[in-house]
Amino acid sequence: MPENETFxxxxxxxxxxxxxxxxxxxxxxxxxxEEKLMRYIIRLCGATREDAEDILQNVFxxxxxxxxxxxxxxxxxxxxxxxxxxxxxxxxxxxxxxPKTINSEAGSFxxxxxxxxxxxxEAIDEKNTAEEINKTIKGLDGKYRxxxxxxxxxxxxxxxxxxxxKKPPGTVATLLKRAREQLKKEILKHGYLSKNVxxx
Amino acid sequence: xxxxxxxxxxxxxxxxxxxxxxxFLLKDYSLWFFFVFSVILGALSxxxxxxxxxxxxWDVYEYLDRSLFxxxxxxxxxLWISILLFLMFFAYYxxxxxxxxxxYEIHKIILASVLISIIFGAVxxxxxxxxxxxxxxxxxxxxxxNLVYDKYDVWDNPQKGLLSxxxxxxxxxNEFLLRDFKGNFWRIDKEESLECxxxxxxxxxxxxxxxxxxxxxxxxxxxxxxxxxxxxYKK
Numbered sequence: 001m002p003e004n005e006t007f008x009x010x011x012x013x014x015x016x017x018x019x020x021x022x023x024x025x026x027x028x029x030x031x032x033x034e035e036k037l038m039r040y041i042i043r044l045c046g047a048t049r050e051d052a053e054d055i056l057q058n059v060f061x062x063x064x065x066x067x068x069x070x071x072x073x074x075x076x077x078x079x080x081x082x083x084x085x086x087x088x089x090x091x092x093x094x095x096x097x098x099p100k101t102i103n104s105e106a107g108s109f110x111x112x113x114x115x116x117x118x119x120x121x122e123a124i125d126e127k128n129t130a131e132e133i134n135k136t137i138k139g140l141d142g143k144y145r146x147x148x149x150x151x152x153x154x155x156x157x158x159x160x161x162x163x164x165x166k167k168p169p170g171t172v173a174t175l176l177k178r179a180r181e182q183l184k185k186e187i188l189k190h191g192y193l194s195k196n197v198x199x200x
Numbered sequence: 201x202x203x204x205x206x207x208x209x210x211x212x213x214x215x216x217x218x219x220x221x222x223x224f225l226l227k228d229y230s231l232w233f234f235f236v237f238s239v240i241l242g243a244l245s246x247x248x249x250x251x252x253x254x255x256x257x258w259d260v261y262e263y264l265d266r267s268l269f270x271x272x273x274x275x276x277x278x279l280w281i282s283i284l285l286f287l288m289f290f291a292y293y294x295x296x297x298x299x300x301x302x303x304y305e306i307h308k309i310i311l312a313s314v315l316i317s318i319i320f321g322a323v324x325x326x327x328x329x330x331x332x333x334x335x336x337x338x339x340x341x342x343x344x345x346n347l348v349y350d351k352y353d354v355w356d357n358p359q360k361g362l363l364s365x366x367x368x369x370x371x372x373x374n375e376f377l378l379r380d381f382k383g384n385f386w387r388i389d390k391e392e393s394l395e396c397x398x399x400x401x402x403x404x405x406x407x408x409x410x411x412x413x414x415x416x417x418x419x420x421x422x423x424x425x426x427x428x429x430x431x432x433y434k435k
Contacts (some may be wrong), residue, residue: 004417013418020218021222023208023211024208026207026208026211027204027205027208030203030204030207030208031204034203034204038203051396052205056203056209057203057210060203060204060207060212061207061216063212064207064216064218064220065216065217065218066218066219067218067224068219068222068224068225069219069224071299071300073299073300151394162303166302167302168302168303168304168305169303
């Protein structure tokens with residue numbers, strides 16, 4: 001069996017141990033998260049691919065430096081997402097810019113996953129809404145944007161979101177509820193609805 | 201070159217190493233240590249608060265020309281309450297920054313540390329620790345007596361009927377000599393004509409060397425007619 005495949009079968013936690021023995025093994029962990037984290041960073045701050053690559057490289061370096069601090073009671077993915085989240089927020093602070101809109105593909109994805117939770121299954125006019133949803137999400141408070149992205153784009157559960165954002169699970173649930181309410185309110189306010197529903 | 205390769209190259213070039221495990225353990229253990237330390241200090245503060253509240257003479261406000269509300273307001277142990285609040289915040293901060301501290305709601309952490317402090321504080325109070333702390337601070341800590349309710353000051357008001365000090369000589373059960381805390385000598389007479397509430401005059405307290413508080417009326421020539429006698433410390 002090629003060396004690569006042996007490593008591909010290993011759990012993240014095992015790869016952490018192997019990386020601590022030999023830094024070359026770190027490439028397998030990075031390979032596993034490179035695309036996911038790149039997407040997450042871009043979704044979170046709307047950075048250019050170039051900026052996102054710089055952020056991601058910092059994330060990987062910080063993760064490597066802190067490998068001995070990895071708490072095995074949580075998932076490695078939660079831990080590395082936490083580092084990515086903090087690095088992205090730090091990037092936004094340094095560049096003192098507000099997050100740009102998330103791309104329309106992401107907006108459309110979010111819209112589809114959100115519809116059932118918003119109880120607006122049939123109501124949202126999909127033709128031009130994805131773009132508008134992007135703007136709406138951009139306008140939301142950062143704490144609401146964070147939980148929406150993690151829940152509906154990164155498909156994280158409450159426990160994982162709690163570990164990533166370092167907030168109690170109860171607080172995450174409350175934030176998510178409020179975020180959905182606020183998003184629904186904004187959607188209704190800006191009239192991103194099918195005409196027949198609006199008239200009802 | 202992809203990001204993984206670039207990162208490995210940077211790690212190599214800058215000779216970046218994972219930080220030693222003991223650094224992180226030291227940080228975590230320090231947070232736990234300071235959390236426990238804050239809770240213990242909080243318990244000591246609670247024992248001092250309990251002592252000051254239970255040892256206080258809440259009924260003497262009339263002699264001091266105050267209303268009960270004023271008396272309560274002036275007499276609260278604000279210093280110890282402030283110290284307790286600070287320690288609770290410190291305990292919360294420490295706990296919240298431990299590895300998994302973020303998983304707990306703020307009110308649960310604060311409530312738990314307050315409860316632990318109250319329980320241990322009560323145990324320490326019944327063991328006399330609260331009194332000990334108060335006495336040590338009174339003697340050793342500059343300005344402490346200015347920051348807490350000054351019992352000496354309140355009970356050094358013979359004109360208003362409040363006097364305190366140490367018994368220096370007992371002539372009989374109705375007459376004894378007292379040296380107040382400023383060093384003045386008083387002849388204490390039990391005045392039968394003064395109204396005395398039930399069991400307010402505990403004769404067993406009249407012993408040489410004993411520190412007491414007296415309620416009565418000042419006479420002339422350093423004579424004090426007593427109608428109630430209390431131990432300096434209630435316990």
